[in-house]
Amino acid sequence: MLLLTPGPVQTDPRVRAAAAVDIAPWDEDFRPEYARLRDRVRAVAGGLPGEHVTLPLQGAGHFIVEAAIRSLIPAGGRFVVPMNGTYAARVERLAREAGRIAIPIPVPDTRPATAAEVAEALAAHPDATHLVAVHSETGSGIVNDPAVLGPAVRAAGRRMILDSVSGFGALPFRMADHPECDAAVFTSNKCIEGLPGLGFAVCRDAPVRAGAGQAGSWSLDLGDVLLHAERSGWGSFRFTPPVQALRAFGVALDLYEAEGGQPARLRRYQENARVLLDGAAALGMRPYLEARHQGPIIATFHQPKRPGFELQHLVDALKRRGVLISNFWTTARPTFRIGCIGAVTPAEMRGAVAALGEALRELGLPLPAAA
Numbered sequence: 001m002l003l004l005t006p007g008p009v010q011t012d013p014r015v016r017a018a019a020a021v022d023i024a025p026w027d028e029d030f031r032p033e034y035a036r037l038r039d040r041v042r043a044v045a046g047g048l049p050g051e052h053v054t055l056p057l058q059g060a061g062h063f064i065v066e067a068a069i070r071s072l073i074p075a076g077g078r079f080v081v082p083m084n085g086t087y088a089a090r091v092e093r094l095a096r097e098a099g100r101i102a103i104p105i106p107v108p109d110t111r112p113a114t115a116a117e118v119a120e121a122l123a124a125h126p127d128a129t130h131l132v133a134v135h136s137e138t139g140s141g142i143v144n145d146p147a148v149l150g151p152a153v154r155a156a157g158r159r160m161i162l163d164s165v166s167g168f169g170a171l172p173f174r175m176a177d178h179p180e181c182d183a184a185v186f187t188s189n190k191c192i193e194g195l196p197g198l199g200f201a202v203c204r205d206a207p208v209r210a211g212a213g214q215a216g217s218w219s220l221d222l223g224d225v226l227l228h229a230e231r232s233g234w235g236s237f238r239f240t241p242p243v244q245a246l247r248a249f250g251v252a253l254d255l256y257e258a259e260g261g262q263p264a265r266l267r268r269y270q271e272n273a274r275v276l277l278d279g280a281a282a283l284g285m286r287p288y289l290e291a292r293h294q295g296p297i298i299a300t301f302h303q304p305k306r307p308g309f310e311l312q313h314l315v316d317a318l319k320r321r322g323v324l325i326s327n328f329w330t331t332a333r334p335t336f337r338i339g340c341i342g343a344v345t346p347a348e349m350r351g352a353v354a355a356l357g358e359a360l361r362e363l364g365l366p367l368p369a370a371a
Contacts, residue, residue, distance in 0.1 A: 002323045002348055006138035006166055006298045007061075008189050008196045009342030011252070018251040019195055019244035031235030034246060038234055040253050044192075044262070045184055045202040046174025055201045055208065055225040058241050061165035063220065064185045064199025066094040068161050069132065070215035071222035072182050072207055075099045079130035079161075080121040082113035082144055085137035086330035091163065095132075099216065103128055109137070109332050111293045112144045115152040122156040130159045130182070136167030136297045139330035140288055141337070143295035146173055146181070154180040159207070165199075166190050166297050169256065170266045170341065175202055182207045183222075188245055191265060191297075193343050194252035197242035269296040272340040272349045279353030280338075283360060284368050288335050297341055303334040304365050311336055317359035323352045 003010040023030055038054035045052070057064050069091070073079055077100050081091050084107035092102040105121045107113045118131055131153050133144045146162055153160045160181045164173065168186030175181055183203040188194040201208075201222055212223025219239070228238045259265060273296045277287060280301055288300040303309060314336060315327040329335045338352070360367055 004339045005326050006339045010344050011193055012255055012343045015248045015252045018248040023243055025237050025241050025243040035235035037250055041200055042202055046176045047202050048176050052175050053203055053205050055203055055222045057199045059199055061187045064201055065163050067220040067222050068183045068185050068201050069095050069100055070098050070220050071211050073100050073130055074214050078103055078128045079132050080105055080128050081132045082107045085109050085139035087134045087137055091132055109140045110289055112142050115148050118149050118152040122158055130161055132161045135162055135164040136295055138166045138298050141295050141298045141300050142293050150178045150180055170269050188249045191341055192252050192256055194249035195245045197245035269340050271346045272344055273299055275346050275349040276338055283357050298337050298339045300335045300337040303336055313363055314359055317362050318355055321355035323355045
């Protein structure tokens with residue numbers, strides 16, 4: 001089965017094989033392996049030794065996003081967030097239920113936030129300490145570029161938390177180039193192409209240390225993760241981790257580096273997206289985004305306008321052909337989405353486009369004559 005969702009993503013057999021061994025996280029042979037992983041992650045994030053630290057946490061991307069908000073923004077604290085997708089809406093809910101206050105910046109889900117919008121929101125809310133931005137919004141496929149938004153945050157003298165769950169490792173970003181960024185968070189799956197199960201926050205040491213104890217949750221306190229590492233060693237976890245996923249993540253990093261790191265990974269995903277978008281256009285599918293706003297992580301298309309069309313029928317027809325896509329949409333209008341990330345090649349994407357054409361024909365949907 002070719003998995004074309006924005007996460008979990010298709011993984012290399014070598015990554016999956018690495019998880020087939022029973023190991024213990026406290027074992028003296030594994031502890032240095034885990035400590036090295038933290039250094040490697042900081043390097044991928046463009047962090048600096050002595051200034052930035054890697055703080056892992058068990059669980060899904062939402063866990064590490066919530067942990068960053070709780071650990072860096074005190075209870076009752078306020079921040080602004082561009083509301084141009086469902087994952088920004090989830091940031092707002094995570095904050096609300098954690099006792100933090102998200103101030104929305106209204107932005108349509110068809111384009112990125114602008115520096116002017118962020119600057120205006122921060123000026124209007126001087127009590128907002130942070131911008132929390134979703135780097136790659138997989139509801140639609142747009143990218144909120146920190147190279148655009150970061151300078152506006154710096155100019156306002158505020159801080160930033162970057163939810164890079166679906167963009168880290170492919171989209172350009174270096175902590176050293178963003179002194180306004182307190183944390184960039186991501187997961188072991190997505191663009192690094194490891195197994196799901198772990199979140200990572202690459203943080204500036206000082207603010208996360210200063211916020212230790214303010215999270216209101218022992219499990220989600222990144223300051224406590226930092227203090228534990230200093231007490232017990234950088235190869236130690238506070239609670240039992242998905243240790244096989246950690247071992248597999250190391251193999252995924254090996255493959256990532258062998259491919260050429262961030263620039264090479266981005267090029268492959270961009271080519272996957274080009275093949276998909278061109279092929280879907282030839283089948284008469286209309287993209288949800290303008291080409292200038294289309295990111296390389298996921299492509300979203302308007303659902304065919306035909307009475308009785310059901311997305312699940314399309315998902316099932318594709319699955320019969322060995323391609324699995326998401327069976328739900330999160331945009332303002334009905335869409336379907338196809339991921340361009342994971343251990344997927346442009347050749348496999350061309351096969352997926354062919355399967356899409358066959359599925360549409362099976363459902364009796366009209367196609368262009370040349371398709």
